[in-house]
Amino acid sequence: MNNLDSDLPTPVILTELEKGVIEEIKEHGGENIDRCIQCGKCAGSCPVALAGFLWFNKRFIHALTLGIKEEILDIPSPWACVSCNKCTEICPRDVKPFEVVFALRRVLVEELAMPTLTMEGLRTLYEYGHAVYQTTYPETRKKVGLPEKPPTTLAYPEALEELRALLRETKLGEIGLIPME
Numbered sequence: 001m002n003n004l005d006s007d008l009p010t011p012v013i014l015t016e017l018e019k020g021v022i023e024e025i026k027e028h029g030g031e032n033i034d035r036c037i038q039c040g041k042c043a044g045s046c047p048v049a050l051a052g053f054l055w056f057n058k059r060f061i062h063a064l065t066l067g068i069k070e071e072i073l074d075i076p077s078p079w080a081c082v083s084c085n086k087c088t089e090i091c092p093r094d095v096k097p098f099e100v101v102f103a104l105r106r107v108l109v110e111e112l113a114m115p116t117l118t119m120e121g122l123r124t125l126y127e128y129g130h131a132v133y134q135t136t137y138p139e140t141r142k143k144v145g146l147p148e149k150p151p152t153t154l155a156y157p158e159a160l161e162e163l164r165a166l167l168r169e170t171k172l173g174e175i176g177l178i179p180m181e
């Protein structure tokens with residue numbers, strides 16, 4: 001080994017299981033994850049990072065490319081992503097960090113590793129066509145002179161049926177979050 005070789009970092013050899021994590025993210029929409037060079041530009045533009053969350057796009061990508069998954073299942077910040085897409089616009093390597101974060105979300109959904117509020121939101125979306133809906137809303141709307149139902153899926157049962165059919169095409173039924181029929 002010459003002096004130059006000794007200055008090089010030790011290569012990380014991933015196990016098959018760890019490589020499987022990267023493949024799983026790719027299959028769920030984060031195809032370019034292994035193009036990341038950890039330059040940090042995505043983190044510098046990310047509202048999640050700027051809000052002080054300890055975990056954000058760059059760190060998730062780093063962990064996932066090292067095959068780390070179980071340890072990050074309970075971290076809530078993938079759900080804090082506001083889909084601004086700034087990270088994807090700024091990334092010099094076309095990693096599309098936003099897509100990686102959403103791929104991670106899809107994996108988390110399959111593992112049922114999502115915040116209770118998110119689960120409730122998905123059930124409410126299926127039931128009413130709105131992720132946020134309270135049964136007291138019609139009464140409140142009436143009190144302020146509005147029609148009980150706003151002109152959304154609430155007022156159009158056929159649109160709600162279409163939405164439900166779309167949701168049934170997703171994994172949500174398979175994992176028991178929404179009824180299959």
Ligand code: SF4
Nearest residue numbers: 036038039040042091
């Ligand atoms: S900007 Fe792109 S290359 Fe740089 S750390 Fe983020 S994902 Fe990786």
Ligand code: SF4
Nearest residue numbers: 046081082084085087
């Ligand atoms: S899309 Fe999500 S991960 Fe990307 S910068 Fe916006 S909040 Fe951050």
